[in-house]
Amino acid sequence: MSNVEPHLHELKLKHIYDGFKQLIPISLFVVVFGVAFGLAAAQTGLSDTSAVLMSTLVFAGASQFAALDLWGQQVPVVPLMITVFAINARHLLMGATLYPWLRELPAAKRYGVMLVVSDANWAMAMQAFNRGKPGLGILFGGGIALWVAWILGTWLGLHFGSAIENPVSFGLDMVMGCFLLAMVVGGKKNLRMFIIWTVAACSSLLAYWYLPANSHVVVGALAGGILGGLWMEKKQ
Amino acid sequence: MNIETAGYGTLIVILIMAVVTLATRWGGVFVMSFVPINYRVQQFITAMSGSVLVAVLAPLAVKGDNGARWALLSTAIVMLILKKPLPAIAAGILAAALARQF
Numbered sequence: 001m002s003n004v005e006p007h008l009h010e011l012k013l014k015h016i017y018d019g020f021k022q023l024i025p026i027s028l029f030v031v032v033f034g035v036a037f038g039l040a041a042a043q044t045g046l047s048d049t050s051a052v053l054m055s056t057l058v059f060a061g062a063s064q065f066a067a068l069d070l071w072g073q074q075v076p077v078v079p080l081m082i083t084v085f086a087i088n089a090r091h092l093l094m095g096a097t098l099y100p101w102l103r104e105l106p107a108a109k110r111y112g113v114m115l116v117v118s119d120a121n122w123a124m125a126m127q128a129f130n131r132g133k134p135g136l137g138i139l140f141g142g143g144i145a146l147w148v149a150w151i152l153g154t155w156l157g158l159h160f161g162s163a164i165e166n167p168v169s170f171g172l173d174m175v176m177g178c179f180l181l182a183m184v185v186g187g188k189k190n191l192r193m194f195i196i197w198t199v200a201a202c203s204s205l206l207a208y209w210y211l212p213a214n215s216h217v218v219v220g221a222l223a224g225g226i227l228g229g230l231w232m233e234k235k236q
Numbered sequence: 237m238n239i240e241t242a243g244y245g246t247l248i249v250i251l252i253m254a255v256v257t258l259a260t261r262w263g264g265v266f267v268m269s270f271v272p273i274n275y276r277v278q279q280f281i282t283a284m285s286g287s288v289l290v291a292v293l294a295p296l297a298v299k300g301d302n303g304a305r306w307a308l309l310s311t312a313i314v315m316l317i318l319k320k321p322l323p324a325i326a327a328g329i330l331a332a333a334l335a336r337q338f
Contacts, residue, residue, distance in 0.1 A: 057251070058254050058257050063253065063257065073241060096268045097264075097284060097288075168336070174329055177308060196283045196286070197287065200286075200290040200291050204292075220287060220288075222287075
């Protein structure tokens with residue numbers, strides 16, 4: 001990534017469509033997560049409209065599940081905002097990592113693309129960039145695929161969720177974890193990266209145990225990033 | 237401060253969540269528009285992009301059940317051998333499912 005090549009930020013309809021298709025397999029799993037969320041939302045007492053609206057407007061699974069934990073006759077606003085922000089703070093880092101390519105786009109497109117950023121399409125877009133391929137179509141088209149899947153899954157969960165007895169026993173809760181790990185393992189590997197990842201993992205765990213809830217992703221990612229900024233690769 | 241979940245309250249709660257989440261999606265890009273992208277910043281960004289994923293996964297591996305651990309281990313091994321994500325993910329889910337049957 002030492003020099004940003006001129007064509008990598010391209011975002012034509014074809015790229016968006018290709019990105020949409022590339023994310024369809026993982027979107028099928030996202031439907032299953034959505035079902036789990038819809039089911040949990042129904043059990044928490046959200047109306048069908050509210051649950052679907054939440055998935056449509058928020059589109060961030062982990063924070064939506066966390067919001068259900070805070071749900072009751074009343075919802076405490078400040079804890080809700082802190083929880084949602086902390087869980088989704090990794091989006092800030094994702095936006096920052098995408099910036100070298102996003103800055104080539106006009107502001108409206110740049111922020112439009114970011115509307116649908118989430119773990120899976122971001123990871124695949126970064127992998128494309130690192131291989132010298134355009135990634136913004138994967139980010140946006142793939143993001144739309146994931147978004148539609150998440151809404152559809154939520155709706156299915158509200159209506160048919162009780163048909164799935166125990167998704168955890170089938171390992172379905174591990175889909176996203178395995179996907180993200182596959183992205184890490186598929187990335188560039190050398191001793192420097194390995195040490196950076198080790199520092200990120202240890203910092204994340206320490207934050208997980210000793211710092212406030214949900215801070216571990218940001219702490220681990222920043223620790224790895226700062227080490228990478230201090231201990232730079234030799235320029236080619 | 238609390239919001240009643242009756243009537244329009246739910247809508248307000250959802251809108252608050254949506255605005256906070258949107259701020260996280262836009263904030264990183266917005267802040268970076270003030271940061272000059274030099275070699276050091278690029279190295280920081282590249283290192284951080286892998287570290288985000290590692291930081292998500294580390295507690296999952298350490299705090300998860302054996303199903304979670306077998307899933308991640310299988311995914312890593314298959315990914316190293318085949319270098320294709322979908323078989324790697326399939327292997328991981330299968331491993332978790334098998335580990336949880338016993």
